[in-house]
Amino acid sequence: MRPGAGADLILRGAAVLDPVAGIDARHDVVVRGGRIAELAAPGSADEEGAEVVEADGLHAFPAFFDPHVHLRVPGHEHKEDVETGTRAAAAGGYCGVLAMANTEPPVSTPADVEALREAAREGASVPTGFLATVTRGMAGEELTEMAELRAAGAVGFSDDGLPVRSARILRRALQYQRLCGGTIALHEEDPDLSGAGVVHEGPVSAALGLAGIPAVSESTMIARDAALAGYEGARIHVQHLSAAESVEAVRAAKAAGVRISAEASPHHLCLTDEAVRGLDPVRFKMNPPLRAEADRRALLDGLRDGTIDCIATDHAPHAAEEKEAPFEAAAMGVTGLETAFAALHTDLVMPGTLELALVVGKLSAGAEPFDLERPSLAPGSEANVALCDLGATWTVGEEGYESRSHNSWCAGRELTGRVLVTLAGGQVAFRLRSFSLGVAQ
Amino acid sequence: MKHLLGIEQLSREEIEAILERAESFAEVGRRDIKKVPTLRGRTIVTLFYESSTRTSSSFELAAKRLSADLVSVKAAGSSVDKGESLKDTVATLSAYDPAAIVIRHPHAGAAQMVADWSGVATVNAGDGKHEHPSQALLDLFTLRRRLETLEGKRIWIVGDVLHSRVARSNLIAFRAMGAEVTVCGPPTLIPRGIEALGCEVSHSLEGLGEADVVYALRLQRERMEESFIPSIREYTSHFQIDSRRLGPRQLLMHPGPVNRGVELSGEAIDSPQSLIAEQVASGLVVRMAILYELLAVGGERPEPAAGETTGAPTPIGQPA
Numbered sequence: 001m002r003p004g005a006g007a008d009l010i011l012r013g014a015a016v017l018d019p020v021a022g023i024d025a026r027h028d029v030v031v032r033g034g035r036i037a038e039l040a041a042p043g044s045a046d047e048e049g050a051e052v053v054e055a056d057g058l059h060a061f062p063a064f065f066d067p068h069v070h071l072r073v074p075g076h077e078h079k080e081d082v083e084t085g086t087r088a089a090a091a092g093g094y095c096g097v098l099a100m101a102n103t104e105p106p107v108s109t110p111a112d113v114e115a116l117r118e119a120a121r122e123g124a125s126v127p128t129g130f131l132a133t134v135t136r137g138m139a140g141e142e143l144t145e146m147a148e149l150r151a152a153g154a155v156g157f158s159d160d161g162l163p164v165r166s167a168r169i170l171r172r173a174l175q176y177q178r179l180c181g182g183t184i185a186l187h188e189e190d191p192d193l194s195g196a197g198v199v200h201e202g203p204v205s206a207a208l209g210l211a212g213i214p215a216v217s218e219s220t221m222i223a224r225d226a227a228l229a230g231y232e233g234a235r236i237h238v239q240h241l242s243a244a245e246s247v248e249a250v251r252a253a254k255a256a257g258v259r260i261s262a263e264a265s266p267h268h269l270c271l272t273d274e275a276v277r278g279l280d281p282v283r284f285k286m287n288p289p290l291r292a293e294a295d296r297r298a299l300l301d302g303l304r305d306g307t308i309d310c311i312a313t314d315h316a317p318h319a320a321e322e323k324e325a326p327f328e329a330a331a332m333g334v335t336g337l338e339t340a341f342a343a344l345h346t347d348l349v350m351p352g353t354l355e356l357a358l359v360v361g362k363l364s365a366g367a368e369p370f371d372l373e374r375p376s377l378a379p380g381s382e383a384n385v386a387l388c389d390l391g392a393t394w395t396v397g398e399e400g401y402e403s404r405s406h407n408s409w410c411a412g413r414e415l416t417g418r419v420l421v422t423l424a425g426g427q428v429a430f431r432l433r434s435f436s437l438g439v440a441q
Numbered sequence: 442m443k444h445l446l447g448i449e450q451l452s453r454e455e456i457e458a459i460l461e462r463a464e465s466f467a468e469v470g471r472r473d474i475k476k477v478p479t480l481r482g483r484t485i486v487t488l489f490y491e492s493s494t495r496t497s498s499s500f501e502l503a504a505k506r507l508s509a510d511l512v513s514v515k516a517a518g519s520s521v522d523k524g525e526s527l528k529d530t531v532a533t534l535s536a537y538d539p540a541a542i543v544i545r546h547p548h549a550g551a552a553q554m555v556a557d558w559s560g561v562a563t564v565n566a567g568d569g570k571h572e573h574p575s576q577a578l579l580d581l582f583t584l585r586r587r588l589e590t591l592e593g594k595r596i597w598i599v600g601d602v603l604h605s606r607v608a609r610s611n612l613i614a615f616r617a618m619g620a621e622v623t624v625c626g627p628p629t630l631i632p633r634g635i636e637a638l639g640c641e642v643s644h645s646l647e648g649l650g651e652a653d654v655v656y657a658l659r660l661q662r663e664r665m666e667e668s669f670i671p672s673i674r675e676y677t678s679h680f681q682i683d684s685r686r687l688g689p690r691q692l693l694m695h696p697g698p699v700n701r702g703v704e705l706s707g708e709a710i711d712s713p714q715s716l717i718a719e720q721v722a723s724g725l726v727v728r729m730a731i732l733y734e735l736l737a738v739g740g741e742r743p744e745p746a747a748g749e750t751t752g753a754p755t756p757i758g759q760p761a
C-alpha cells in the first residue's frame with residue numbers, strides 16, 4: 001500500500017462493535033492522522049478539519065483481516081493481480097490480506113518476495129503480506145531458503161494448493177522454523193486418499209457419479225502434522241478446515257498443547273455439498289470441497305468454542321474459460337473477499353445461528369496466527385475500520401466485481417449487509433460509489 | 442420433455458410415454474420399409490467424446506430411420522483434438538441449426554451444459570459416471586416385454602457400481618417403476634452413500650435367489666491395477682453370475698460389452714434367461730422414441746411439473 005497521509009474522519013453516531021476491545025455502544029468514531037483518536041459520545045466530536053460521515057444506523061467494526069487469499073501474481077494475471085485483488089479486499093471490508101505463494105513460478109526466492117512487496121507498495125489498496133513456499137517450487141522435495149525469505153519480508157510459509165506430502169520434509173521445515181520464525185500454514189490433504197476426487201465423498205458424490213474426496217483425507221494429515229508440530233514445538237496454522245473430523249483433530253491438538261491455529265472459509269460455513277447437485281463448477285467447485293451438513297455444524301461449533309481461530313476466504317479467482325467446463329474438468333476455487341461479511345451476515349447472523357460479535361471477531365482474527373497486529377477500534381490504534389449497513393440488500397455481481405474474476409460462490413444471490421467504507425492502514429481504502437462521505441468542514 | 446439429460450429428471454408418466462412410443466416403432470421395425478418421414482429436413486448432431494459402438498450406432502440409425510439429416514462428430518480426429526473447448530465446439534455445431542444434439546462425454550454434467558449453452562434439444566448419451574438415461578429406458582422397455590410390471594419386483598445390480606453410469610440411471614429408473622433394487626459388489630466398488638438413492642447394499646451374492654432380475658455390470662480389467670480388487674480370479678469367484686448362481690426363473694441383463702468369463706460366465710450369457718440380445722434390439726426403437734418424443738412431440742406437450750394448462754396438447758398421430 002502506497003504510503004499516504006492518514007485520514008481525518010468522523011463516523012458520526014455509529015454502532016461500534018469490537019468484541020476483543022470490549023466495545024459495544026454508539027459513538028462518534030474520531031479518526032485523526034490515520035489513528036483512532038477517540039470514541040466520543042454521539043454527536044459530540046469536534047468536526048474541524050475532518051470529513052464527517054453520518055453513521056446513524058450504521059455499524060463500525062474493526063476491519064477484517066484475511067490470512068488466505070490468492071492474488072495470482074506472478075504468472076496468472078489474467079485471473080487477478082495485486083491491484084484488483086486488494087481492491088476486492090477493500091470492498092469487502094478488509095484492512096489486510098496475506099497472499100499465497102502457489103503462483104507461476106511459485107514464490108520461492110527472496111527476489112520473488114521483494115518484487116511482490118514492491119508491487120504491493122505501488123498498487124495495493126490494503127496492506128498486503130506475502131507467504132513464501134515451504135518447499136522449492138512447491139515440488140515437495142527441498143526446503144526453500146526460509147531464513148533468507150524471512151529476511152526479505154515473507155510473513156510465513158505455505159505450499160497452499162498442495163499439502164507437504166512428505167512428513168520428513170515438513171519435519172525439517174518445522175525444525176528450521178526455530179531459526180527463522182514464520183508460521184507454517186498447511187493445506188491438509190492426503191493425496192493418496194483424495195486422489196482424483198472433486199466433491200465430498202457421500203450421498204451426493206454417489207448420486208452424481210463423481211469421484212469423492214473423503215473427509216479423512218484432510219483429518220489424517222492434520223493429525224500427522226499436529227503430532228509433528230507438537231514434537232518439534234513448532235507453530236502451524238491449518239488452512240480451510242472443512243470436515244467434522246478435522247475440527248476434532250485440531251481440538252485434540254490444542255488440548256494437547258500443540259501450537260496450532262485454524263481457519264474456516266465462509267463457503268464451508270454457509271453451504272453443504274447439496275449445492276453441488278446442480279453441477280455448477282463456477283460457484284461450487286473448490287478444494288477442500290463443500291461437505292455434509294454435519295461437517296458444517298461441526299465448523300460452526302469449532303468457531304464458537306475457539307477451536308477455529310479465524311475466518312479466511314481462500315479467495316481463489318479463475319478466468320471464465322477455466323470455469324466454463326464440465327464439473328470434473330473445471331478449475332477449483334471461488335472468490336470470496338467481496339462477499340464474506342455479507343454472506344455470513346445473511347446466512348448465519350440473521351437466522352440467529354451465530355452472534356454478530358462472533359462473526360466480526362473471527363473475520364478480524366486472521367492476523368494473529370501470523371503474529372501480526374490485530375485490527376482494533378480501541379483509541380490509539382491505527383484506523384482499520386469497516387463501516388457497514390446491516391440493512392442494505394444487494395445482488396452479488398449485479399454491479400460487477402472489483403476482482404478480475406467472477407467466480408463468486410454468491411454470484412446472483414441477494415445478500416443483506418453491505419460494506420460502505422473501509423479504512424485500512426489509516427487511509428480510506430474503499431467507499432461504496434452510492435455512499436458519499438461528507439465534505440471536510 | 443425438452444431434453445433427455447437424466448432419468449432423475451423424468452416423471453413416471455414421461456418414462457411410460459417413451460416406452461409406449463417405442464412399442465409403436467417396434468411395429469415399424471417389422472415392416473419391409475423401416476423408415477418414417479417424421480424428422481425429414483431436420484438435423485441431428487451426435488457428438489461423442491468417448492468411444493462407443495452400441496450407443497452411437499443405434500442413435501445414428503434411429504436418426505436415419507426417422508429421416509433426419511445426421512452429423513456425427515467423434516472427438517478423435519476433430520477440432521476437439523486440437524484443443525477446442527466443449528463450449529466452442531457446441532457453438533460451432535449450433536451454427537448448423539440442429540434440431541437435437543446427442544452427446545456422450547467423459548464428464549458428469551456435460552449434457553446439461555450443452556443444453557444450457559445451445560438451447561437445442563439435448564440427449565445425454567452418457568456423461569461421465571453420472572447418467573446414461575437411454576440405456577435405462579431401453580432396459581425398462583426390454584423388461585416390460587417380459588414382465589407385466591416392475592411393481593414390487595426385485596432387481597439386483599451386480600458389479601462395479603462405483604464406475605458405472607448405467608448403474609445409477611437404472612437404479613433410479615427401476616425405482617421409479619416400482620421395483621426394489623439391491624446393488625451388490627465388493628465394498629471397494631460400491632460408492633459410499635449410495636443407499637441414499639433408495640437401494641439395499643449387499644457385498645455377497647448369497648441373497649441373489651430373491652431377485653427377479655439380475656443386472657450385471659461390466660468389470661474393467663484396469664480395476665485390478667488400481668487395487669479395487671485383488672485379482673480377477675477372486676472377483677469372479679465371489680461375484681460372477683454363472684449358471685450355478687442364476688435361477689431358472691430369473692432374468693439376466695447386461696449393458697454390454699460383456700467381459701465373457703469375468704462378470705458373466707459363457708453359459709449365463711447364452712442361457713434362455715439372458716435378455717442381452719434383446720437389449721441391443723431395444724436400443725434402436727427406444728432411441729427412435731426418444732428423438733421422436735423430443736422433436737415431434739416435445740414442444741407441444743405441457744411440462745407436467747410446471748402444471749400449466751395453457752393450450753391443449755396438439756394430438757400427434759402414430760408414426761406413419
